[in-house]
Amino acid sequence: MILGYDSFRPSTFVDAFRFMYDNPGLMWSKILEHLVISGEAMGIALLIAIPLGVWLGHLHRGEFLAINLANVGRALPSLAVIAIGLGVFGIGTTNVVFALVILAFPLMLTNAYVGVEGVDPDAIEAARGMGMRPHQIVLKIELPLALPLIFAGIKTAAVYVVATATLGGVVGGGGLGDIIVNQASYFLKGVIAASIAVAVLAFAASFVFGLLQRAVTPRGLRRKVKLIEPDVSTGVAEAVTA
Amino acid sequence: MIITAAAVPPPPVIPNYGGPPGGKHGCIAQNGTFCWEWVKGHWGDILQPRLLEHLEMTAIAVGIGFAIAFAAALLAYRKSWFETPFGVFSAFLYTIPSLALFQLLVPFTGLTMLTIEIGLVGYTLLILFRNILEGLRGVPGDVLEAARGMGLTRRQMLFRVELPLALPAISAGIRIAVVTTISLATVAAYITPLGLGQPIFNGLQTDFTTEFVATGALAVALAIGADGLLVVVQRALTPWVRARRTA
Numbered sequence: 001m002i003l004g005y006d007s008f009r010p011s012t013f014v015d016a017f018r019f020m021y022d023n024p025g026l027m028w029s030k031i032l033e034h035l036v037i038s039g040e041a042m043g044i045a046l047l048i049a050i051p052l053g054v055w056l057g058h059l060h061r062g063e064f065l066a067i068n069l070a071n072v073g074r075a076l077p078s079l080a081v082i083a084i085g086l087g088v089f090g091i092g093t094t095n096v097v098f099a100l101v102i103l104a105f106p107l108m109l110t111n112a113y114v115g116v117e118g119v120d121p122d123a124i125e126a127a128r129g130m131g132m133r134p135h136q137i138v139l140k141i142e143l144p145l146a147l148p149l150i151f152a153g154i155k156t157a158a159v160y161v162v163a164t165a166t167l168g169g170v171v172g173g174g175g176l177g178d179i180i181v182n183q184a185s186y187f188l189k190g191v192i193a194a195s196i197a198v199a200v201l202a203f204a205a206s207f208v209f210g211l212l213q214r215a216v217t218p219r220g221l222r223r224k225v226k227l228i229e230p231d232v233s234t235g236v237a238e239a240v241t242a
Numbered sequence: 243m244i245i246t247a248a249a250v251p252p253p254p255v256i257p258n259y260g261g262p263p264g265g266k267h268g269c270i271a272q273n274g275t276f277c278w279e280w281v282k283g284h285w286g287d288i289l290q291p292r293l294l295e296h297l298e299m300t301a302i303a304v305g306i307g308f309a310i311a312f313a314a315a316l317l318a319y320r321k322s323w324f325e326t327p328f329g330v331f332s333a334f335l336y337t338i339p340s341l342a343l344f345q346l347l348v349p350f351t352g353l354t355m356l357t358i359e360i361g362l363v364g365y366t367l368l369i370l371f372r373n374i375l376e377g378l379r380g381v382p383g384d385v386l387e388a389a390r391g392m393g394l395t396r397r398q399m400l401f402r403v404e405l406p407l408a409l410p411a412i413s414a415g416i417r418i419a420v421v422t423t424i425s426l427a428t429v430a431a432y433i434t435p436l437g438l439g440q441p442i443f444n445g446l447q448t449d450f451t452t453e454f455v456a457t458g459a460l461a462v463a464l465a466i467g468a469d470g471l472l473v474v475v476q477r478a479l480t481p482w483v484r485a486r487r488t489a
């Protein structure tokens with residue numbers, strides 16, 4: 001680690017943009033790596049967390065697990081998880097993906113759980129009265145009504161994952177973090193350029209999933225969504241635009 | 243099987259990862275995933291001091307961050323125009339990747355604890371500011387009306403009505419800020435060899451697995467422990483929140 005030998009001038013910010021312009025190949029390849037790592041982690045977390053959260057919410061069981069897991073998940077220091085993952089999985093991107101799955105999983109699980117669990121019991125009662133079977137209730141009543149909150153969880157997770165994937169650079173995991181930890185080769189201008197790219201990716205993730213969240217919200221619910229927004233007092237489903 | 247002396251390869255040169263000098267290194271020399279012997283042997287000179295440093299860094303950062311965020315939130319509560327600029331400023335800080343922020347501060351404040359604390363404080367601002375402000379804003383209007391009707395002054399209202407009622411949100415903010423800071427403080431060791439990040443980075447550089455795995459596990463334990471402890475404190479401070487929820 002060679003740090004702090006590159007001096008910082010106001011023009012360094014201009015140089016950062018010039019760096020992007022001068023090294024399009026490097027920037028794009030690192031951005032792509034970053035997105036692939038983030039995407040893999042999001043995909044794995046999604047496949048496990050959403051079905052589990054919906055299932056637990058449907059049964060109205062495991063509240064303790066679903067709620068507290070989110071808080072524990074947030075508490076885990078990602079660098080430490082990457083370090084443990086490196087010991088278990090060895091060098092490569094697996095340990096980074098592992099850490100990101102652990103980061104994203106609880107956020108998605110909790111929101112899916114809270115979303116499904118909080119569906120108006122009258123609606124379920126009515127569906128049951130209409131002769132719907134349990135799986136129909138899940139698919140036709142609970143899931144659509146819970147989608148806004150499920151997507152809120154996915155959105156938060158996406159922002160966290162994209163931002164945290166940067167730490168992969170520490171273990172040579174690829175992505176924009178590779179540039180950020182290599183000040184010796186890319187200088188501060190490169191570090192700033194990569195940081196701007198990370199921030200832009202995080203905002204883009206937030207924006208895209210925000211649009212998706214809006215798109216999956218039934219029109220009649222769009223006003224109500226505000227009501228089930230983050231609960232600051234518990235920190236559950238708290239959406240931070242990282 | 244008979245092994246002649248000639249067939250035995252010379253013993254490989256094993257780097258001494260802090261094992262007892264001259265003696266058998268046991269699992270330390272094997273450099274497996276986890277070596278309990280190393281953890282025991284270096285609890286006193288590596289792990290415990292770094293743990294204490296980590297706690298110190300976190301406490302200072304959250305303390306200063308709280309003071310700044312509290313003042314800013316009070317100002318934003320009284321003068322709503324202040325909310326947007328401070329909110330945007332703290333959100334902007336929050337978007338900078340921690341690995342990069344620490345590096346960017348180095349040319350100004352050097353490879354020092356000050357650099358780390360500036361970064362860590364910056365990251366606590368958004369969380370604390372939002373939660374304190376939300377907490378204050380969440381005080382029901384009738385309660386304020388009643389307090390005003392009882393003739394409480396503004397200052398009395400703040401300390402006797404608004405802050406106590408905002409306590410659940412404020413303590414939740416502190417809890418999130420503490421665990422976030424514990425997490426980011428591990429990254430801070432990239433700049434200065436302080437806190438639990440130091441053995442992690444050191445282990446990564448020397449390729450000694452136990453050092454980074456064990457320290458990583460310790461950092462995870464610290465974060466979960468701190469989170470659990472704060473939940474208990476939070477519940478003790480605001481018993482009515484739970485009572486209302488179970489009712």
